[in-house]
Amino acid sequence: MAQVSIPDSEVDIVIGAVQSDLASFMEEWRPIFSRYHLIIVKDPDLKDELKVPGGFNVNVYTKSDIDRVVGSSSTTVLFSGYSCRYFGYLMSRKKYIISVDDDCFPARDNKGDIIDIVAQHVSNLTTPATPFFFNTLYDPYRKGADFVRGYPFSLRHGVSCALSCGLWLNLADYDAPTQALKPGHRNSRYVDAVLTVPARTMMPVSGINIGFDRELVGPALFPAMRLAAEGKLRWETVEDIWCGMCVKVVCDHMGIGVKSGLPYVWREERGDAVESLKKEWEGVKLMEEVVPFFHSLRLSKAAVSAEECVVEMAVAVEERLGPVDPVFARAADAMVNWIKLWKVAGTRSAVA
Numbered sequence: 191m192a193q194v195s196i197p198d199s200e201v202d203i204v205i206g207a208v209q210s211d212l213a214s215f216m217e218e219w220r221p222i223f224s225r226y227h228l229i230i231v232k233d234p235d236l237k238d239e240l241k242v243p244g245g246f247n248v249n250v251y252t253k254s255d256i257d258r259v260v261g262s263s264s265t266t267v268l269f270s271g272y273s274c275r276y277f278g279y280l281m282s283r284k285k286y287i288i289s290v291d292d293d294c295f296p297a298r299d300n301k302g303d304i305i306d307i308v309a310q311h312v313s314n315l316t317t318p319a320t321p322f323f324f325n326t327l328y329d330p331y332r333k334g335a336d337f338v339r340g341y342p343f344s345l346r347h348g349v350s351c352a353l354s355c356g357l358w359l360n361l362a363d364y365d366a367p368t369q370a371l372k373p374g375h376r377n378s379r380y381v382d383a384v385l386t387v388p389a390r391t392m393m394p395v396s397g398i399n400i401g402f403d404r405e406l407v408g409p410a411l412f413p414a415m416r417l418a419a420e421g422k423l424r425w426e427t428v429e430d431i432w433c434g435m436c437v438k439v440v441c442d443h444m445g446i447g448v449k450s451g452l453p454y455v456w457r458e459e460r461g462d463a464v465e466s467l468k469k470e471w472e473g474v475k476l477m478e479e480v481v482p483f484f485h486s487l488r489l490s491k492a493a494v495s496a497e498e499c500v501v502e503m504a505v506a507v508e509e510r511l512g513p514v515d516p517v518f519a520r521a522a523d524a525m526v527n528w529i530k531l532w533k534v535a536g537t538r539s540a541v542a
Contacts, residue, residue: 194316217243318331
């Protein structure tokens with residue numbers, strides 16, 4: 191299948207800034223990012239001025255911008271820490287969004303070449319996904335691959351891919367307990383593969399390195415699940431894990447796909463896993479309730495858009511998980527409020 195050509199103007203790169211000095215980060219990414227429009231959202235809790243080098247087509251959003259759009263009462267709750275990235279999703283008007291954390295740098299493949307994460311995410315999103323029958327030769331639409339013997343011809347056209355989940359070299363995205371038990375472990379294995387995650391299979395989506403079709407599933411990527419002692423490090427949060435399971439349910443319901451694998455980024459080390467464990471342990475325990483819930487969740491035929499899916503899902507969260515822990519009731523409220531905010535932001539854009 192021929193690769194679909196996507197203009198650079200249809201892509202936004204969103205960066206959530208939880209550290210003020212982005213100079214080295216931006217310079218490392220310059221060969222790739224300089225072609226695209228960037229959205230940098232500063233953590234509203236960050237006091238220092240951002241240091242962003244010149245030569246980029248970039249919009250920087252700060253706490254005052256978030257307050258203006260969302261309201262100051264919601265800023266800290268919704269967009270603190272890495273959750274600030276979601277404001278970028280809200281403000282973007284492009285079809286495709288590539289989102290990368292500010293502790294990630296370009297990785298190299300097995301040949302030593304720098305990996306273009308934008309090109310790979312866009313390739314994943316613009317070629318079909320195959321969620322209803324697993325192809326054992328990974329992504330059949332990649333160069334050099336195809337459908338294996340026994341794959342039904344009626345399913346070989348695939349479906350639209352809405353979410354592309356990239357991976358990480360050096361510091362893998364482990365939870366705090368695993369990293370604390372294996373403090374010296376680093377991921378050095380580069381696997382040149384992409385696969386579609388099967389329908390009705392849950393997965394822990396990491397917001398560190400993703401691409402998605404904003405028109406298809408933008409409203410389903412939101413900040414909702416916040417722990418009582420949530421910190422500023424990746425292994426102190428579960429907002430992207432919760433968001434990922436929500437968007438996977440939406441994709442399954444709407445008959446569209448999710449891919450995982452390439453592209454890789456190189457993650458720098460930050461934080462203390464043992465200290466983070468004290469904050470994340472709440473989230474580790476809650477996952478035992480969350481996964482069975484999402485695995486069994488089925489949405490009605492009346493939900494035909496991502497917005498409608500999220501609202502219906504929020505009702506189920508409130509009814510089934512709300513009695514388990516107050517954090518779920520707060521998440522349900524946040525999901526409904528997010529959809530309201532998404533619609534208002536879209537209306538303002540149309541008027542402008």
